[in-house]
Amino acid sequence: MAERKMPNIKIFSGSSHQDLSQKIADRLGLELGKVVTKKFSNQETCVEIGESVRGEDVYIVQSGCGEINDNLMELLIMINACKIASASRVSAVIPCFPYARQDKKDKVGSRAPISAKLVANMLSVAGADHIITMDLHASQIQGFFDIPVDNLYAEPAVLKWIRENIPEWKNCTIVSPDAGGAKRVTSIADRLNVDFALIHKERKKANEVDRMVLVGDVKDRVAILVDDMADTCGTVCHAADKLISAGATKVYAILTHGIFSGPAISRINNAAFEAVVVTNTIPQEEKMKHCSKIQVIDISMILAEAIRRTHNGESVSYLFSHVPL
Numbered sequence: 001m002a003e004r005k006m007p008n009i010k011i012f013s014g015s016s017h018q019d020l021s022q023k024i025a026d027r028l029g030l031e032l033g034k035v036v037t038k039k040f041s042n043q044e045t046c047v048e049i050g051e052s053v054r055g056e057d058v059y060i061v062q063s064g065c066g067e068i069n070d071n072l073m074e075l076l077i078m079i080n081a082c083k084i085a086s087a088s089r090v091s092a093v094i095p096c097f098p099y100a101r102q103d104k105k106d107k108v109g110s111r112a113p114i115s116a117k118l119v120a121n122m123l124s125v126a127g128a129d130h131i132i133t134m135d136l137h138a139s140q141i142q143g144f145f146d147i148p149v150d151n152l153y154a155e156p157a158v159l160k161w162i163r164e165n166i167p168e169w170k171n172c173t174i175v176s177p178d179a180g181g182a183k184r185v186t187s188i189a190d191r192l193n194v195d196f197a198l199i200h201k202e203r204k205k206a207n208e209v210d211r212m213v214l215v216g217d218v219k220d221r222v223a224i225l226v227d228d229m230a231d232t233c234g235t236v237c238h239a240a241d242k243l244i245s246a247g248a249t250k251v252y253a254i255l256t257h258g259i260f261s262g263p264a265i266s267r268i269n270n271a272a273f274e275a276v277v278v279t280n281t282i283p284q285e286e287k288m289k290h291c292s293k294i295q296v297i298d299i300s301m302i303l304a305e306a307i308r309r310t311h312n313g314e315s316v317s318y319l320f321s322h323v324p325l
Helices: 018-028 068-084 115-126 139-144 155-165 179-192 234-245 264-270 285-290 300-311
Strands: 009-013 035-039 045-049 057-061 089-094 130-134 149-152 172-176 195-205 208-215 222-230 250-258 273-279 294-297
Touching: 009 018, 009 300, 018 057, 018 300, 035 068, 045 068, 057 068, 057 300, 068 089, 068 115, 089 300, 115 139, 130 300, 139 149, 149 300, 155 179, 155 250, 155 273, 155 294, 172 179, 179 195, 179 222, 195 234, 208 234, 222 234, 234 250, 234 264, 264 285, 285 294
Parallel strands: 009 057, 057 089, 089 130, 130 149, 172 195, 172 222, 222 250, 250 273, 273 294
Antiparallel strands: 035 045, 195 208
């Protein structure tokens, strides 16, 4: 794939996930573009693009993790810098979309913001022509944009990992830790031809779970919890306990975005997981030092292939069901 040099393309990395950006660039046989990001003493972000982007197809890789607000601001400034330097098209590659959980008003008459829509507007106003992201928390967020959004799926990579790393996968149950992920688990269960179950949870307040009810059978089977993101890990750790008490022989968790903030790592260490598998949409090196259960699926080739296909004007839908070789 990387044999022929792609003309008129530049890839830049924000400071949120240099390692992933490098893997994407290597996969495409390109060098990362020169960019210097620094902060003034008053903490304002300053970005200098170190090479010409005039007439180029520009891709800026920045994930919504770490110092989320700083990284979002940096992305907006980078998009704008390229746009006013006459780039022909600017695509934001945002593996983990920031503020994706604030995608609706939860309660009738509430004064809650819909921050995901605000972020969409900010990206558009900054000058983004195209967004590439992965496993959006709610796929409707694509409709918050008036520009094309490619929402890629980690599912093909997850299926591959299950088949290669869980010997008893033919006798497993795929479990969703909440009703919202039912579609995701049924799709995976269908592709593996196994059963699925879901856990109905009731929350009293955000990030705290009150009561859980398991719907489905996991007795004497391997249970694989699948979700799009895990933040404080209260839900998945609760769910793991529930599955063990319902007779599951082993419990795995597979999560696209491992945010792991606050008490997450200590919760995982104390929970009954064989392994907690995440993709590298968010850097995991530090977390893995403190938790031996965390394993990582590399998804850089999916993002790289999406960039290559977009640049060459090819269809991206092949990636919804295949992992590029």
